[in-house]
Amino acid sequence: MAKTEVKTSLLDNMVGVGDMVLLEPLSEDAFLENLKKRFDHNEIYTYIGSVVVSINPYRSLPIYTPEKVEEYRNRNFYELSPHIYALADEAYRSLRDQDKDQCILITGESGAGKTEASKLVMSYVAAVCGKGIEVNQVKEQLLQSNPVLEAFGNAKTVRNDNSSRFGKYMDIEFDFKGDPLGGVISNYLLEKSRVVRQPRGERNFHIFYQLLSGATEDLLRQLKLEKDFSKYNYLSLDCAQVNGVDDAANFRTVRNAMQIVGFMDDESQSVLEAVAAVLKLGNLEFKPEVRGNGVDESKIKDKNELKEICELIGLDQSVLERAFSFRTVEAKQEKVSTTLNVAQAYYARDALAKNLYSRLFSWLVYRINESIKAQIKVRKKVMGVLDIYGFEIFEEGADNSFEQFIINYCNEKLQQIFIELTLKEEQEEYIREGIEWTHIEYFNNAVICDLIENNTYGILAMLDEECLRPGTVTDETFLEKLNQVCATHQHFESRMSKSSRFLNDTTLPHNCFRIQHYAGKVMYCVEGFVDKNNDLLYRDLSQAMWKANNSLIKSIFPEGNPAKINLKRPPTAGSQFKSSVATLMRNLQTKNPNYIRCIKPNDKKAGHIFTEALVRHQIRYLGLLENVRVRRAGYAFRQLYEPCLERYKMLCKQTWPHWRGQARPGVEVLLNELGIPKEEYSYGRSKIFIRNPRTLFKLEDLRKQRLEDLATLIQKIYRGWKCRTQFLLMKKSQIVISAWFRRYAQQKKYQKTKSSAIVVQSYIRGWKARKTLRELKHQKRCEEAVTTIAAFWHGTQARRELRRLKEEAKAKHAIAVIWAYWLGLKARRELKRLKEEARCKHAVAVIWAYWLGLKVRREYRKFFRANAGKKISTFIVQRIMQKYFLDMKKKLPSMSPTDRSWPPRSYLFLDDTHKELRRIFHLWRCKKYRDQFTEQKKLIYEEKLEASELFKDKKSSYPSSVGQRFDGDYMEIHTNPKFQKLSGSIEEKIIVADLVNKINRANGKGAVRIFLLTKNNFIVADAKSGQKKAVVLLNDIEKVSMSSQKDGFFAVHLKEGSAAGSKGDFLFSSDRLIEVATKLYRTAQSSTSQKINIEISDEFVVLFKQDKVCVKFIQGNQKNGNIPTCKRKNNRLLEVAVP
Ligand SMILES: Nc1ncnc2c1ncn2[C@@H]1O[C@H](COP(=O)(O)OP(=O)(O)OP(=O)(O)O)[C@@H](O)[C@H]1O
Ligand SMILES: [Mg+2]
Secondary structure, three states: OHHHHOOOOOOOOOOOOOEHHHOOOOOHHHHHHHHHHHHHOOOOEEEEOOEEEEEOOOOOOOOOOHHHHHHHOOOOOOOOOOOHHHHHHHHHHHHHHHOOOEEEEEEOEOOOOHHHHHHHHHHHHHHHOOOOHHHHHHHHHHHHHHHHHHHHHEEOOOOOOOEEOOEEEEEEEEOOOOOEEEEEEEEEOOOOHHHHOOOOOOOOEHHHHHHHHHOOHHHHHHOOOOOOHHHOOOOOOOOOOOOOOOHHHHHHHHHHHHHHHOOOHHHHHHHHHHHHHHHHHOOOOEEEEEOOOOOEEEEEOOHHHHHHHHHHHOOOHHHHHHHOOEEEEEEOOEEEEEEOOHHHHHHHHHHHHHHHHHHHHHHHHHHHHHHHOOOOOOOOEEEEEEEOOOEOOOOOHHHOOHHHHHHHHHHHHHHHHHHHHHHHHHHHHHHHOOOOOOOOOOOOOHHHHHHHHOOOOOHHHHHHHHHHOOOOOOHHHHHHHHHHHHOOOOOEEEOOOOOHHHOOOOOOOOOEEEEEEOOEEEEEEOOOHHHHHHOOOOHHHHHHHHOOOOHHHHHHOHHHOHHHOOOOOOOOHHHHHHHHHHHHHHHHHOOEEEEEEEEOOOOOOOOOOOOHHHHHHHHHHHOHHHHHHHHHHOOOEEEEHHHHHHHHHHHOOOOOOOOOOOHHHHHHHHHHHHOOOHHHEEEOOOEEEEOOHHHHHHHHHHHHHHHHHHHHHHHHHHHHHHHHHHHHHHHHHHHHHHHHHHHHHHHHHHHHHHHHHHHHHHHHHHHHHHHHHHHHHHHHHHHHHHHHHHHHHHHHHHHHHHHHHHHHHHHHHHHHHHHHHHHHHHHHHHHHHHHHHHHHHHHHHHHHHHHHHHHHHHHHOOOHHHHHHHHHHHHHHHHHHHHHHHHHHHHOOOOOOOOOOOOOOOOHHHHHHHHHHHHHHHHHHHHHHHHOOOHHHHHHHHHHHHHHHHHOOOOOOHHHHHOOOOOOEOOOOOOOHHHHHHHHHOOOOOOEEEEEEEEOOOOOOEEEEEEEEOOOEEEEEEOOOOOEEEEEEHHHEEEEEEOOOOOOEEEEEEOOOOOHHHHEOEEEEOOOHHHHHHHHHHHHHHHHOOOOEEEEOOEEEEEEOOEEEEEEEEEOOOOOOOOOEEEEEEOOEEEEEEO
């Protein structure tokens, strides 16, 4: 920043004059002198107004350092000493700030330093424009495109060791901020003839030498190349090495640049393969081979070279070989194949090499464009940099060919545009704008341009016409045509020209013509014009190339695709170039031009040498002096009133901020107000013209200052606004926050109050509830207490009463106890006394006994031996017996007759006694047992005993009858009113009354009857009505029969002749057979004193009336359960099946 504050000027430390406009006196000599002086002081740049004149120093000067870049950055054009950076900065800033597309036109002859200048401009712009990773990458790619294109498109010439052999126009694109977005490169006609032939002292394109010197052994092997330049026909040998140029290092730079630009490894490899193929094509040699028809046919001498080429590009060897031997011409669907002679084969070879190389070059430009093109689609600002091949003349006139013609035409056009925009347009503008103006003469080269490009009689049109014309066309016919058409043109000369002025000119050979260019006369040799304009490549070759596997080579020969055969002639080289130059010129005219006019100080490419004649010549043809004149007479700056007012309106109160009305009065008011002297400016019709740049700078300075003030004002207002907005926002926020906070606080408070109220409420409710509870409890307790008290009272009373009663009882008991105790005491005392008495008595008795015994023993001692033993044994036996019986008395078993236990005997000799005693005891207890029976019980037992005697072990149903009671009367006839009549008719005691089945002899089935037994007879009566059916005296019973089995059948046989017997016997069945039979037997015995015979047999005869029926008992099946069934088998047999 400090730097910008230092006021420097173009005029400070000036060597000569920095701006030729200030030159005094203005003459060619002074101009030259000024340039020389400056050149000698290493000041290579000089201004003519806004045009930069640059003299090639041919040495490196310390004026392109980053510090210099910073120095010139954002500075006014005239503020510092002249520099190409000042121009670049001016162009860049007006592009960025004023939105004007720019173009930088660099002109000058070959070796004047155009390419260097263009690179300086680009590097400056790259240094000052935006920064950032992406932006830097774009810049780097833009800058690195230069080494690639230079390697392939530049060559050493006699005039320049790094001469551009193609025209280049590069559009650098920027966004609204001035950051680079990308770029587009257009290339113009490469001098491809150089590929196959170079003038003496010149080289082929750099890349060939760089590849051979710089490639690794490995790469060379892959490309089938050798390091030695002399091995290649296309490389001229006289100047293969260029002083100060390291081809090998440059090769590395190129490869690195290719990588940065974005070439893939395989792409780079393909490019190098194509280059190698071109080199090797030059080594193909042909020999004639005579064919049958006597025509020479060319054949390739060394097939090995061909093989290697084909391997490089991936092509079948025979295809290329054939393409060098034959040529197919297609016309109206007819194909005609002709053989090529050796010359034609060489021509074809060179044509292929040239085409291959130039197409490769165009592809490189296309590929670089792919990489550097802007990635985003936004409105772009453009800065175009034009670096075209410089004007050139070969000293030996015959060497100037079609290429030089084209190059010089291009330069002519560029000079034209310079004249158009600086000299002509400027002067015309003054007149148009009504500014007072005295015309300044200058040479307008439009007439030369017209000579070349005119559509009807222009040289290029003639050439095209000649090329398209049927019949034999040669360069000579073309020259003839030129002689006819252009002979009278003042800038055209030829040997045959009718212009008398040149008749004496013997320097002009017959095959040449001469054009008087703006920069001097150039003699062109017509040889090759037609051919080069046609740019003919046999279709067989392009088709062969299309067949290559190398995708790059295939892609650059699209017309070789048989599917896309186009019989239309391609446009000629000349017309193509003309149209592309026209497009370029149109493009340049839409942009704001910035000129760099390069001057070459000497022909020796040497520093410090200033060849005045050479420079003077350039000053002259470049029209620099005229430029200064126009500049001096005119105005340095002009601008439409509207933008001018817009730009400076802030400098005056009346126009700021708005000027209401026309722009011109506004500008007038503005300039008056600023007090700028009247002679410093003029008012045109639509523009204001400012004479001196200094005035403009003054305006700019004022504007800058004012802008700063305004910026401060805006800043102030903005800051105020910002603070206020901030404040208002904060205030608003504060209100919102406080509202929210209050709301929150109130909510909290409310919630707290609410919860407190609830707490208080709950406490009160609780308290109330507890109170009520307490009351209720109290009430309840009172009630309970009353009950309890009453209960206690009753209890107390009851206890009192109980106590009283207990005490009464206790007293009574005590009395009784005491009495009992007293009695017990008395009894015990008495017992004691008695016991004592008894003991005393016993003792007295014992003592007495002892004493007696003693006495006796004393007395009877004399007899003792005779009787004592017997007596003692008797005594002992008696004692033992006594003891035995007493013991037995204690051990006697129970009184139950069924108890079989008996104590064991204690003395063996009492065994019999013991047994006898047991028997006696058993009999005794049986008697005792019997004695306790009543009469009735006795009767029952008698009956049971009787039954046992009668049926035990005879009748199977007997055991089950033992446990049953023999009740006899089971019907209670006397009490049952149903049998009142029956009972009335029986006076005797009923012994048995039970229901029996009377068996019907007819079918064996039973009918229920009442069986009654009395003392004298038995009665059979109807079970329902109680009507008597039969009454039989017991006396009439002869016997009773029954089976031995479990059934209840029994037959009562009656005595023959008895009253009852007439009806026959009875066959009954009874469940209580044993009881009935026993009672019948006993009753009959007691009443008749006769025993009824009871016959037990399983087969017996029953007499029914007169019939005898046998009743047979068999073991039956269990069909009817345990009930025996009776079946009549026949008249004489009833069969009873017993289960
Ligand atoms: N500003 C400079 N500083 C130092 N040397 C320079 C400068 N300009 C040019 N040269 C030298 O002059 C030589 C030729 O310059 P350059 O290639 O730019 O010429 P040109 O005008 O492009 O020629 P051509 O028309 O043949 O392409 C450069 O190789 C370089 O050595
Ligand atoms: Mg150049």
